[in-house]
Amino acid sequence: MKKISIISILxxxxxxxxxxxxxxxxxxxxxxxxxxxxxxAGTFLDPNVAKIIKExxxxxxxxxxxKWANLRPNKTFWNWNDVDQLIKFADENGMQVKWHxxxxxxxxxxxxxxxxxxxxxxxxxxxxITTIMxxxxxxxxxxxxxxxxxxxxxxxxxxxxxxxxxxxxxxxALIKAHETDPDAKLYLNEYNNEDKGNRKADAMFNFxxxxxxxxxxxxxxxxxxxxxxxxxxxxxxxxxxxxxxAEIGIDISFSEVDIRMPTDNPxxxxxxxxxxxxxxxxxxxxxxxxxxxxxxxxxxxxSWIPGEFPGxxxxxxxxxxxxxxxxxxxxxxxxxx
Ligand code: 9MR
Numbered sequence: 429m430k431k432i433s434i435i436s437i438l439x440x441x442x443x444x445x446x447x448x449x450x451x452x453x454x455x456x457x458x459x460x461x462x463x464x465x466x467x468x469a470g471t472f473l474d475p476n477v478a479k480i481i482k483e484x485x486x487x488x489x490x491x492x493x494x495k496w497a498n499l500r501p502n503k504t505f506w507n508w509n510d511v512d513q514l515i516k517f518a519d520e521n522g523m524q525v526k527w528h529x530x531x532x533x534x535x536x537x538x539x540x541x542x543x544x545x546x547x548x549x550x551x552x553x554x555x556x557i558t559t560i561m562x563x564x565x566x567x568x569x570x571x572x573x574x575x576x577x578x579x580x581x582x583x584x585x586x587x588x589x590x591x592x593x594x595x596x597x598x599x600x601a602l603i604k605a606h607e608t609d610p611d612a613k614l615y616l617n618e619y620n621n622e623d624k625g626n627r628k629a630d631a632m633f634n635f636x637x638x639x640x641x642x643x644x645x646x647x648x649x650x651x652x653x654x655x656x657x658x659x660x661x662x663x664x665x666x667x668x669x670x671x672x673x674a675e676i677g678i679d680i681s682f683s684e685v686d687i688r689m690p691t692d693n694p695x696x697x698x699x700x701x702x703x704x705x706x707x708x709x710x711x712x713x714x715x716x717x718x719x720x721x722x723x724x725x726x727x728x729x730x731s732w733i734p735g736e737f738p739g740x741x742x743x744x745x746x747x748x749x750x751x752x753x754x755x756x757x758x759x760x761x762x763x764x765x
Pocket of ligand 1: 684732
């Protein structure tokens with residue numbers, strides 16, 4: 429009797445530990461890409477959270493603490509603490525850290541001025557790049573250099589850097605970043621840029637192709653992939669886009685993945701969400717130039733979605749109580765194969 433119960437406990441423990449004996453992140457690694465998670469500052473100091481991150485990530489990124497407003501609230505004070513803590517946690521657990529983001533139109537510091545001359549703006553840009561990339565040389569190997577540089581119609585977004593420096597602000601940032609740390613992988617990150625044939629996606633591809641042809645250092649393109657079950661999803665359009673980037677030697681990161689749905693009737697959308705998550709991980713496994721799949725958070729509790737899209741949520745693979753959802757189990761099963 430005692431023997432039977434010990435055996436059954438062992439069996440249950442074995443089954444619940446893993447269906448294949450591999451962690452989620454090792455399954456992804458074997459398929460050729462890094463699985464990752466975006467983290468709120470200090471969240472990983474909670475041992476229960478740390479356990480989930482360790483199971484699921486070989487790459488981590490900060491949700492906010494590397495942005496100007498958080499890192500440099502004024503001209504002279506740099507808040508390195510949150511970044512340093514994240515790097516320490518990552519180092520201790522065999523993970524890479526990705527920088528998000530050097531330049532963006534949101535979450536900027538008040539002292540960034542639209543009245544700057546081109547020279548003043550270039551000097552501010554250079555100072556930002558060299559201060560960060562010198563400090564973290566060899567520690568941070570991948571940077572989102574510019575985030576969200578296009579409008580939906582494919583024209584360039586008129587952010588403060590565009591307005592003060594001009595359209596060449598991106599190549600200036602890339603050149604300076606490469607000069608500061610030649611080993612760092614330099615990415616341009618964007619949303620709604622995953623489908624070949626979409627105006628923004630095509631504009632971005634042509635822009636990056638032109639940079640490559642002119643010898644400007646650029647290694648990768650981030651496709652944020654904040655998806656919504658109400659939008660159409662065509663796997664083939666994403667596949668074609670990934671492949672054209674492979675042809676010009678550009679890596680891809682699925683950089684901020686989540687798939688939101690209406691929260692009033694989640695059961696109606698869960699199957700669709702599962703298919704789309706699976707499709708993304710399959711695309712990553714199938715295409716060697718897809719280097720990472722990073723989810724924007726891990727649990728529905730901390731997700732940015734309900735704040736920005738009232739009535740939408742349920743977008744991640746762990747529920748609000750930190751429990752694995754069926755979608756997580758389905759993706760893990762695929763990664764285990
Ligand atoms: O998840 C981030 C949220 O906590 C911030 O309030 C928000 C502010 O703009 O930025 C969110 O992250 C964004 C990311 O940096 C760039 N892509 C879109 C993400 C969701 O808004």
